[in-house]
Every structure is written in structure tokens, then in C-alpha cells.
Amino acid sequence: GQNIDQPTEMTATEGAIVQINCTYQTSGFNGLFWYQQHAGEAPTFLSYNVLDGLEEKGRFSSFLSRSKGYSYLLLKELQMKDSASYLCAVREGDYQLIWGAGTKLIIKP
Amino acid sequence: ETGVTQTPRHLVMGMTNKKSLKCEQHLGHNAMYWYKQSAKKPLELMFVYNFKEQTENNSVPSRFSPECPNSSHLFLHLHTLQPEDSALYLCASSQMAGEDYEQYFGPGTRLTVT
Numbered sequence: 001g002q003n004i005d006q007p008t009e010m011t012a013t014e015g016a017i018v019q020i021n022c023t024y025q026t027s028g029f030n031g032l033f034w035y036q037q038h039a040g041e042a043p044t045f046l047s048y049n050v051l052d053g054l055e056e057k058g059r060f061s062s063f064l065s066r067s068k069g070y071s072y073l074l075l076k077e078l079q080m081k082d083s084a085s086y087l088c089a090v091r092e093g094d095y096q097l098i099w100g101a102g103t104k105l106i107i108k109p
Numbered sequence: 110e111t112g113v114t115q116t117p118r119h120l121v122m123g124m125t126n127k128k129s130l131k132c133e134q135h136l137g138h139n140a141m142y143w144y145k146q147s148a149k150k151p152l153e154l155m156f157v158y159n160f161k162e163q164t165e166n167n168s169v170p171s172r173f174s175p176e177c178p179n180s181s182h183l184f185l186h187l188h189t190l191q192p193e194d195s196a197l198y199l200c201a202s203s204q205m206a207g208e209d210y211e212q213y214f215g216p217g218t219r220l221t222v223t
Contacts, residue, residue, distance in 0.1 A: 004151070008149075030209075031209050033211065041216065042113075042199065042214035042215055042216050042217060043152075043199075043214045044214070045211035045212070045213070048209060048211065050209065087152070089152070091209070094164075094206075094207040095157045095159070095164050095165045095206045095207050096154065096165065096167075097152075097154060097212075098151075099151040099152040099153075099154075100151055101149060101150055101151045102151075
């Protein structure tokens, strides 16, 4: 069946680095997305991986290993505004996006 | 401003009411989506429209009825809902469906069914 696993909640310190993991088991794979969602707001796009390896975009990087069904989002130099939920989603078929339940990240000063 | 607007932002309705949610995108996209987001659960894709044609209907109960009159507008018509339908309903758009384009989300409609 379809399954995407992420930790429910993580806590980190301002200025530090945090890695949010996502493992997936889907019947197909056509790419993996990461979105950020602040409380009470809409999700916003962060990154997309379709090939194995690391994609870097400023303070945020995303890694994919298709053979392991694994991805992570790496956030560096954490800021208080990074407190949000981080959603992992796999494009399984042509139109279907399968979403994880999200990881709530709490940043402490 | 994400370029995707939704109205109303909050809606309380009884189980016998009929109401509609509206979504409009100002991004020139060709695909639009309805999602349901319940607390601590993954986003559930409900419907996908690509160039005004419905391409996905993920076993959504018939009490939810989508309408896409053009590529910029999407509606979700609601009737005889159940309390478990209370959730945040998100609309999204992308350049096209079935491709690697990111989705842009609206702010959502918080629906409460009493």
C-alpha cells in the first residue's frame, strides 16, 4: 500500500541545523516534494527531487535516495521563522500526490 | 500573496444545508486541485482538473461536487454533509497536472459541520 512516514514533531535551537526525514512506500515514483506550512497558512513549495542526490537552495537542502525510499530536508542556520510544519509528498502516478502527515518543527531560542 | 484565493475563509453549516466553496487563481495555470486537510492527518487529494477536465476523483462521496467552469475558477458544492467532513479545504493550482510543477495553495476554507 501507499505509506509516507515522517516524525510527528521535532525541536531544534535557533542557529543550529536540523534534518527532517521522510520514508515512502508507494506503487510508483515520479518525484518527491517538500512543502512548508506555517500554522493557519497555506503550504508553500520548498523543493523537488526526482533523481538521487542533494539539491541545495539557500539554507535548505533536500536529499533523495530512490533505492532506499528515503528523503530528508536539511535546514541550516535555523531562524525562529522556520517554526512550521514540513510536508513530504510523493508523486505516485500522473496526477496523484501522496502526502505525509507533516513534521512540526519547533525552534527554541 | 500566493495568487490563489479562496472564499469564504470560514464556513459553519448544518447537515441539511447546501453551500459552495470558491477558488480563483491568478497565475495563468491550467490545473486546479481540491484537498481536504484534517488535524494531524495527511493532505487528501479530492479532485484534479487539468485544462478544465476532471482527471482524478479519489473516491470522494457524492455529497462533494466539484465544478470547473474555466481554468481560473474552481468550485466545491457541498450538500448534506456529515460532522466528520469538518476540516480545512485547500485549493491549489499548478502549470499543468501530471508534470513536475509545484502546486500553489490558497489559504483554505475552514469548514465546520454542525
